[in-house]
Amino acid sequence: MKYNFIFTLAAALLLNCSNTDDDSTFTSIQGQWQWEHSSSGFTGENLTPENTGEQRRLIITTDSIKTYVNQTLSYKSAYSIAKKTSVLYNDTRTMIIDDNGSKSIITLETNNLKLTHDCFDCFTDVYVRE
Numbered sequence: 415m416k417y418n419f420i421f422t423l424a425a426a427l428l429l430n431c432s433n434t435d436d437d438s439t440f441t442s443i444q445g446q447w448q449w450e451h452s453s454s455g456f457t458g459e460n461l462t463p464e465n466t467g468e469q470r471r472l473i474i475t476t477d478s479i480k481t482y483v484n485q486t487l488s489y490k491s492a493y494s495i496a497k498k499t500s501v502l503y504n505d506t507r508t509m510i511i512d513d514n515g516s517k518s519i520i521t522l523e524t525n526n527l528k529l530t531h532d533c534f535d536c537f538t539d540v541y542v543r544e
Contacts (some may be wrong), residue, residue, distance in 0.1 A: 439508050439520055440476075440495045447472040447527050447541035456535035472527075472541055479512060495520070501532050 449470030452461040463469055471482040474493075481489040491512040500507045500519060509517045509532060518539075521528040525543040530536075 439522065442522055443495075443510070443520060443527060444474050444476065446544040447474070448544050450526075450540045450542050452537045452539045454535065454537050461537075471544075479510070498532075501534070502530070507532075 449463065449468075449472065453459065468483050469485070471485075473480045473482070477492060479489075479491055479493045480487060491514065493510050493512050495508065495510055497506050498509050498511070498517060499505070500509075502519070507519045509519055510529065511517050517532040518529040519532055521530065527541040527543070528538060529541075530538040
């Protein structure tokens with residue numbers, strides 16, 4: 415009985431520690447983000463508000479991710495945060511995964527959020543916190 419309790423406690427602690435990064439990322443990315451630019455890896459295309467005429471806004475809440483283009487809702491989905499093997503980098507990365515199964519690698523630096531779509535010849539979107 416004593417050993418079962420110790421084993422259960424140890425397992426719970428290990429599981430809790432393994433989710434800490436995901437929980438921290440989940441909380442850190444919540445908020446409102448203004449689009450700065452998007453770039454394509456293969457073609458080198460660089461999209462900005464200036465050359466597209468678009469103002470994009472990303473709103474991440476505890477249960478949804480929404481994208482607005484010129485103040486019109488263009489996308490909404492539930493999401494999860496998980497560590498997955500990246501197709502691009504062939505290693506484990508923290509990703510945001512939407513209802514359609516689309517995965518984006520999360521890079522968070524102070525007030526900048528970079529979402530790299532985890533597919534070949536896809537875009538990386540850069541946002542600044544509002």
